[in-house]
């Protein structure tokens with residue numbers, strides 16, 4: 129019996145036609161929801177649930193930061209000619225990575241755990257606003273091919289996720 133090609137899911141179809149900005153906005157929404165979920169668990173949530181959610185959130189953020197730094201930011205730097213804006217984004221990623229590294233060393237029972245995760249969430253929301261409100265409009269005015277970039281980013285994201293899973 130001939131084997132049928134796997135059916136494409138609705139998710140695959142949606143992802144297949146995402147441009148670069150849609151792809152990033154979807155990641156942004158996802159992590160913001162994760163921080164909202166954390167704020168609900170913060171006071172009385174089970175410590176294991178909290179740690180699992182936080183670890184998942186940190187991995188999501190690291191893959192997103194790698195993707196932007198390796199593929200998105202270099203393309204945007206060339207297209208919008210605003211080194212200051214791009215340097216600020218780079219510094220914010222650096223600070224975020226430092227906070228993530230500290231949190232990954234902690235346990236939910238640690239005194240500063242909730243505070244660190246909350247500050248990380250505030251930091252990430254600020255960074256997302258800078259990207260969506262300052263950087264993305266500049267990109268839309270540029271000649272950057274967002275469909276082509278989206279394809280490259282999707283391929284890179286899949287490779288990054290596979291790398292993370294193999295770790």
Ligand SMILES: [Fe+2]
Pocket residue numbers: 193196217221255259
């Ligand atoms: Fe970013």
Ligand SMILES: [Fe+2]
Pocket residue numbers: 152156192196256259
């Ligand atoms: Fe981003």
